[in-house]
Amino acid sequence: MEAIIFECTDCGGPLDIEYDYPEIERTMVKDEFKKQAIRHWKYWRFYPIKNTENAIVFGEGGTPLIQSKRGKGEWFLKYEGMNPTGSFKDRGSAIEITKAKELGVNEVWCATTGNMGASVAAYSARCGIKANIVVPAHVPESKINQILAYGAHVKKIKGTYDDAAEFTKKLAREKGIYLTGDYPYRGEGEKSTGFEIIDQMNFQVPEYVIVPVGNGTNLYGIYKGIMEFKEIGLINKLPKMIGVQAKGCSPICDAWMNASDMIEGVKKPKTIANAIEVGTPIDGIKALKAVRKTGGSFEVVTDKEIRDAQAEMGKEGIYAEPAGAAGFAAVKKMHLDGKAVIIVSGHGLKEK
Numbered sequence: 001m002e003a004i005i006f007e008c009t010d011c012g013g014p015l016d017i018e019y020d021y022p023e024i025e026r027t028m029v030k031d032e033f034k035k036q037a038i039r040h041w042k043y044w045r046f047y048p049i050k051n052t053e054n055a056i057v058f059g060e061g062g063t064p065l066i067q068s069k070r071g072k073g074e075w076f077l078k079y080e081g082m083n084p085t086g087s088f089k090d091r092g093s094a095i096e097i098t099k100a101k102e103l104g105v106n107e108v109w110c111a112t113t114g115n116m117g118a119s120v121a122a123y124s125a126r127c128g129i130k131a132n133i134v135v136p137a138h139v140p141e142s143k144i145n146q147i148l149a150y151g152a153h154v155k156k157i158k159g160t161y162d163d164a165a166e167f168t169k170k171l172a173r174e175k176g177i178y179l180t181g182d183y184p185y186r187g188e189g190e191k192s193t194g195f196e197i198i199d200q201m202n203f204q205v206p207e208y209v210i211v212p213v214g215n216g217t218n219l220y221g222i223y224k225g226i227m228e229f230k231e232i233g234l235i236n237k238l239p240k241m242i243g244v245q246a247k248g249c250s251p252i253c254d255a256w257m258n259a260s261d262m263i264e265g266v267k268k269p270k271t272i273a274n275a276i277e278v279g280t281p282i283d284g285i286k287a288l289k290a291v292r293k294t295g296g297s298f299e300v301v302t303d304k305e306i307r308d309a310q311a312e313m314g315k316e317g318i319y320a321e322p323a324g325a326a327g328f329a330a331v332k333k334m335h336l337d338g339k340a341v342i343i344v345s346g347h348g349l350k351e352k
Contacts, residue, residue: 194225
């Protein structure tokens, strides 16, 4: 198996993957590309996979972009709850577990607040990889039951997501286990949300893309995907990226408000939006970068605002878990004008 690192060996920070964009632009027939059906693997040129014949495909991606009744008809809901395991995490798992298979891995470990663990477990089961999922003890039983249904081993840890993540990182340092989670390969898969947004809007760029933020991986991934389309000349501008965090766990937003490059972790995060309850975000700095480079912002929403947003979305036929409603809560609060795409990150059935 090829050696792999999950963090910078000098500073411990997150890694990124670079591509030969001039070569992609040279070999892509753009008119043909635009006509292809919108699905996750349409964008294979932008993934770190050597042979797409080995891709683990569950029908991920191609999720609906639904026009909301609110915001003068210019708010659109990207409903990620329609992915195979009910959240956007399937985009990252499709790449992450395909890459693990490509590298000859037969066992993976993942620290999670639930959704990512379910996704990793499902994709691992599909290709015969053993999945070990580490969760904080307070994770809803509905999410644990989903993980167990895929045959994964679940280990509960006292404390927070950060404690679960540190447990897996310690195992990686001591025993060389293969980590999955919010690391580079996952972010590369989550880029496809950004690709699809532009594709579904006929290559017209919205003014805003609003993303619920835990680790920051999804926000950065969406930004990177849209940036890559600009890099090869499919679009000529970027939307303003808006990150949304819950009041009980908003370390990246706090750094934004303080104009700081340092993110101070939240030791005891508490919010009903458990999917974004991450006190020490792995990709927080990258999320800050995406927001700053696009002239965007961060917004904090309360648990009550999230519940109100859930109810309002329900009246439009959209059932979202609390984290999935956080973006809608923020857009209401900010009174945004202009085209805005709101990421509804997970299905309401994910909530206990």
